[in-house]
Amino acid sequence: MAQVLEFKLPDLGEGLTEAEIVRWLVEVGDVVAVDQPVVEVETAKAMVEVPCPYGGVVTARFGEEGTELPVGAPLLTVAVGEPADGGEPEGSGNVLVGYGTAAPPARRRRVRQAPAARPTAHQPAPAGPVNGSSGSPHAGADRAAAAGRTERAAGRGRRAGGPAGPAPAAERPVDGPVPVISPLVRRLARENGLDLRRLSGSGPDGLILRADVEDALRTGATAVSGPPHAGDPHAPVRATAAQIPAGQTPGAQTPAARTSASPASGVRVPLKGVRGAVADKLSRSRREIPDATCWVDADATELMRARAAMNAAGGPKISLLALLARICTAALARYPELNSTVDTEAREIVRLDAVHLGFAAQTERGLVVPVVRDAHARDAESLTAEFARLTEAARTGTLTPGELTGGTFTLNNYGVFGVDGSTPIINHPEAAMLGVGRIVPKPWVHDGELAVRQVVQLSLTFDHRVCDGGTAGGFLRYVADCVEQPAVLLRTV
Structure with missing residues (x-):
C-alpha cells in the first residue's frame, strides 16, 4: 500500500530562512527518483535546485512560481511504496549544497508573519497546492486554493476594467511556461499586475527581457499603483484610465491622485533575493567600517x-x-x-x-x-x-x-x-x-x-x-x- 510523505523546504544554511520558487521541475502525477531535483528556488545567496529525498509519484505541489516560502514549509507530497520490512520510509541522507535532505531541521527558525490569505492553523503550508489529486490528504485545501485563485483572477479582471466573465478565447493566455530572462523580471511584472503571457519578448526565441516589461508599464499596458486596499495591506489596488470619473481628465485629477499615478513615482522593485542581500551587506559596511x-x-x-x-x-x-x-x-x-x-x-x-x-x-x-x-x-x-x-x-x-x-x-x-x-x-x-x-x-x-x-x-x-x-x-x-x-x-x- 502506498504511503504519502511530505517533503518540506530544507534548511538552506548560511543563515537563510526563506526561498522563492522560481520554477517547478515536476508536475503532479510525475514519477520522481530519489534525489531528483524537483524545484528551482532563489535565495538571498544564489539559485538552487532542490532534490527530493523520496522516490515515488508526486501527489501535490505547494506554492506557485514566485511564491516565497519559509524553511520548513511543505514543498510537495510524494506517494511511495510500502517498505519491505514494514518500517518507515527513509530519506536518501545525501547532503546537498549547503543543506541536507535526510530530515527537516530540528530547530525551526523564526520567520516572517504570513499574509492573511493562508491555509488555516491545522495546515502548515504557507501557500495552497498548485494542483493535486482528489485522493491526496490535502485535497480540500487544493480545491479551496484553486477557488481562491479563480476568485482573485476574476477580481483582477474587474479591477482592470475588463468583463466580469471569462476572457474570450482569442485573448486567453496561452498555457505553459513563459520564457523570462530572470526572476527579477517575473517579480517586476507580478508586482505591477502585468500578465507576461500577453507580452512579445524581444530577446532570442521570444525571451522576455526587463526592457519589455518596463516598456509595457510605460505605455500603460498594465495598471498603475494606487493606494493600498483596506482589506489586504499586501495587495495594492490597481487603477486604469477607464476608472477615472467621467468628465475628469488625467491632468485634472486631485493632487493626491497625480502624486500616486505620475511617472515620477517610478516602478517599485522589492529589495529581495540577491539584490536585497547586497543592499544589506553594503549598508552594514558603510555603517560599521x-x-x-x-x-x-x-x-x-x-x-x-x-x-x-x-x-x-x-x-x-x-x-x-x-x-x-x-x-x-x-x-x-x-x-x-x-x-x-x-x-x-x-x-x-x-x-x-x-x-x-x-x-x-x-x-x-x-x-x-x-x-x-x-x-x-x-x-x-x-x-x-x-x-x-x-x-x-x-x-x-x-x-x-x-x-x-x-x-x-x-x-x-x-x-x-x-x-x-x-x-x-x-x-x-x-x-x-x-x-x-x-x-x-x-x-x-x-x-x-x-x-x-x-x-x-x-x-x-x-x-x-x-x-x-x-x-x-x-x-x-x-x-x-x-x-x-x-x-x-x-x-x-
Whole structure:
C-alpha cells in the first residue's frame, strides 16, 4: 500500500530562512527518483535546485512560481511504496549544497508573519497546492486554493476594467511556461499586475527581457499603483484610465491622485533575493567600517607584453584578472594587515592565514562576489581556470552559498565597464578592496622621454581600523611596481 510523505523546504544554511520558487521541475502525477531535483528556488545567496529525498509519484505541489516560502514549509507530497520490512520510509541522507535532505531541521527558525490569505492553523503550508489529486490528504485545501485563485483572477479582471466573465478565447493566455530572462523580471511584472503571457519578448526565441516589461508599464499596458486596499495591506489596488470619473481628465485629477499615478513615482522593485542581500551587506559596511581610499596611476605596458608572451608560448591562455590576482596575493603576503577582519565584540583585529579572493561579477540578477579559495596557493593557470568557472556559474545563477561567502579580500575590475577609477564600498567583513580601472593608451614619461603607454588607475579602499595610510600606501605601491615591472614577482616565486 502506498504511503504519502511530505517533503518540506530544507534548511538552506548560511543563515537563510526563506526561498522563492522560481520554477517547478515536476508536475503532479510525475514519477520522481530519489534525489531528483524537483524545484528551482532563489535565495538571498544564489539559485538552487532542490532534490527530493523520496522516490515515488508526486501527489501535490505547494506554492506557485514566485511564491516565497519559509524553511520548513511543505514543498510537495510524494506517494511511495510500502517498505519491505514494514518500517518507515527513509530519506536518501545525501547532503546537498549547503543543506541536507535526510530530515527537516530540528530547530525551526523564526520567520516572517504570513499574509492573511493562508491555509488555516491545522495546515502548515504557507501557500495552497498548485494542483493535486482528489485522493491526496490535502485535497480540500487544493480545491479551496484553486477557488481562491479563480476568485482573485476574476477580481483582477474587474479591477482592470475588463468583463466580469471569462476572457474570450482569442485573448486567453496561452498555457505553459513563459520564457523570462530572470526572476527579477517575473517579480517586476507580478508586482505591477502585468500578465507576461500577453507580452512579445524581444530577446532570442521570444525571451522576455526587463526592457519589455518596463516598456509595457510605460505605455500603460498594465495598471498603475494606487493606494493600498483596506482589506489586504499586501495587495495594492490597481487603477486604469477607464476608472477615472467621467468628465475628469488625467491632468485634472486631485493632487493626491497625480502624486500616486505620475511617472515620477517610478516602478517599485522589492529589495529581495540577491539584490536585497547586497543592499544589506553594503549598508552594514558603510555603517560599521571607517574606510579610506588611495589610488595611483601605473604603466601597465610591460604587464600586457608579459601576458602576450605567456599566451604565445602555448598552453592554456592566461587572463589579465589572474595576473592581477597573483600580484594581489604577493602584496598581501608582504602586508598581511589587509587580509584581516575586525571582531567588534572582542575589539580585536583577526589576521587571516589564507587568502580567499573575491571578485566582483555583474550578472542579470545583480552584482555577486564569487570567492576563489586559497588563491595564495594557486598559479596563474589555476587562477584563470577558477575565474572562468565561477564567472560562468554566476551568469547562469548556479553559484552555491559556499562559493559566495568566506572571502578575505576582494579584487574589483571595474575597468570592464569602461571607467578609469572608483571608490568602492568594502565587502563586509573584509578589510580592503583593490580596484582596477580600464587600461588605455595615454601620454607617459618613460625613460626620460614622452611616449604613449598603456596606463591603468589602481585604487585601494581599506578599513582604517586595521592599518594606517603608510601600510595601505605601501601595499598599493607594491602592486603598481609589479604592474609596471612584472619581474618583481620573481622574488616571491
